[in-house]
Amino acid sequence: SDAKTLxxxxxxxxxxxxxxxxxxxxxxxxxDSMEKKKKEGYF
Known part of the structure; x- marks a missing residue:
């Protein structure tokens, strides 16, 4: 972004x-990817 002001x-x-x-x-x-990631210890 090039924004400089609000x-x-x-x-x-x-x-x-x-x-x-x-x-x-x-x-x-x-x-089901979130469940798979949980099982893999992703988070």
Whole structure:
């Protein structure tokens, strides 16, 4: 981001078409992926 003021940040956020989670890799995983990660000790 190039925003330097609060107003610029708000303007950028208002123009974004994707949700904040839309580009997270983990959110593209299968439904059971969180359970699998728990079993593997991921968290």
């Amino acid at each position: 107003e610029e940040v708000v303007e950028e956020v208002m123009q974004v078409k994707l949700s904040e989670r839309a580009t997270r890799l983990i959110d593209g995983d299968k439904e």
